[in-house]
Structure formats: structure tokens, C-alpha cells
Amino acid sequence: MDQHLRVFVTVVEKGNFSRAAEELHMTQPAVSQYIKLLEQTYGEQLLDRSNKYVRLNKAGEIVYAHAKEILGLYTKMQRLLDDLANRATGHLSIGASYTFGEYVLPHYIARLHEQFPLIKPSIVIGNSKEIAELVEGHQLDVGIIEGELQNNQLSIEAFAEDTMYVVASAQHRLAQQIDEVKLSDLEEETWIIRELGSGTRAATEKIFHSLSIKPKDVMEFGSTQLVKESVESGLGLTFLSHLAIRKESAMGLLKTIAVKDTPFKRKFSIVLRTSFKTKALEVFIDLLKEDPSLSTVIKRP
Incomplete structure (x- = not known):
């Protein structure tokens, strides 16, 4: 049954039978037969087919999600058995x-x-x-x-500590200040923050809460690199790990700002x-x- 699931997952991820057959080093009729047998086993059609594509239907979505988990467990079991040879090897x-x-x-x-x-x-x-x-x-x-x-x-086990700072372009007016920046000044600035689900976003919201500030203008971006580029261009402020800005700080492009209750500490786990x-x-x-x-x-x- 694991081979049937593997073929099914490959068809879904490749988007059609011919590309799946090529990936699996099988003929297209053999791939079609595996899918047909899988659908007969579960008594449900799993894919909506056309000449150009295949798409998951509701039943297919359920099988695909569980098939990924099952195949992951098969792989993990095989690696554990291989480890009886006591060698650090494999994927x-x-x-x-x-x-x-x-x-x-x-x-x-x-x-x-x-x-x-x-x-x-x-x-x-x-x-x-x-x-x-x-x-x-x-x-x-x-x-x-x-x-x-x-x-x-x-x-979940913490193993290292990270340090985070308020960051601005080196040319930003707040980056020129020697003393701590006023919280009211921070609220007036545009903030470039990460998306929900990001650990950096969670840390940013914590620092907003601890400082009791509510920025008037917030932009949400989905990558750290995009956040850094935007801040470097002068678009606004952000809150980032010192690890993420090492090169830009050394090159004089980004600068940390002295703010009350920072730097902020968090854990990597x-x-x-x-x-x-x-x-x-x-x-x-x-x-x-x-x-x-x-x-x-x-x-x-």
C-alpha cells in the first residue's frame, strides 16, 4: 500500500500522470493503474482529471494529507532500522x-x-x-x-539565546541619536514587520506590548530579506535579530537604535x-x- 500512496502523492505534486511517471521511472499506464486501485480500495474518486491536469477533490485532500504523514513514518522507520548498523548516515x-x-x-x-x-x-x-x-x-x-x-x-527544547534590536537605516534621523529614542517617536514611524506565525512577528508584538506603543503605520512582509531591504531604503523601522543584520551593520547600511527595554532576548528551540x-x-x-x-x-x- 505504501507504493500506491507514493504514486498518488507524486501525481498530486507533479500535477499530471506523465510527469509523475517520469519522476517514478514508470510507464504512464502503470501510474494510472496504481491510482485506479487506490480509488477502488477506498471506494472514492480521489482526483478530478482533465487532459491537461489532475486536481484533488475533497476525498483526495484527506488521503493526500494522511499519505504524506504515513510516508514520512515509513521513511523514519526505515532509517531507524538502518541505524542498527550504528552509523550516522542517510537522509x-x-x-x-x-x-x-x-x-x-x-x-x-x-x-x-x-x-x-x-x-x-x-x-x-x-x-x-x-x-x-x-x-x-x-x-x-x-x-x-x-x-x-x-x-x-x-x-520543544530551548538550546540557544538570540538578541533582538530596533533597527533603522543608518541614514534615518533616529539612528543619529545617541540617547534613547522617545517612545512617542517610535509610534510616529512606519514599522515593517513579519507575517503572523513568524517568531520575529511574535517578538515584535511583545516589544510593542511591553513598551505600550501602537504604531500608526504598519507594513507586513513575508521574508526577513524583504524587511531589511525596505528598512535600508528608509521606508521605516523594524525589529530584528542581531544575527540577521550582521553584514548590513558591518557595512554601515543598518543601525540599531537605543530604545527602552531593548535589546530583547528570545530563545531558539x-x-x-x-x-x-x-x-x-x-x-x-x-x-x-x-x-x-x-x-x-x-x-x-
């Missing part, structure tokens, strides 16, 4: 929130490859909520998120769905915990 799917994933994770992956070259990592970057959901659905072996998260289905760990996952987690100072990791040659 490792890692998810990370934007700040950690884009500015810190590459340094860990380089060290992982150097020490354990038989481990083959794949990386997914998303906001903290998205990463946690993928781990919960067995589509990722491990997630790394920022900020706080409550989920009884997941194991490891997110797991199960207590069973492959050798590859164990060594990766050990690597994360080896040195809690992210700055030290980044600076290492």
Missing part, C-alpha cells in the same frame, strides 16, 4: 525558521558535512508555525524555531515529534547543543 530533513535557517543553519550544515559526510541533509525554511506543523506531520525530522510555542504533540532518533538526527542535535553561543558558531572557520 536528514531539517526545518528552520527564517532567522536561524538563513543566517545560522548554513554554518551548522557545513560542520555536519565536515564531520559526518555520509549524512545527506535537506533544508526547509519557513516561519516558526509552518516548521512546527511540518514536524508534527512527520514531514520533517527536526525543526528549529524562534520564540515560544505550545504544542502537546511536540517536544529544537522541535521533535518523537523520542525515536536516527543516528543522523542524534549527531545533528548534539552539534546544535555543543556550543550555545551562536556567534561563536558563525565565526568559526
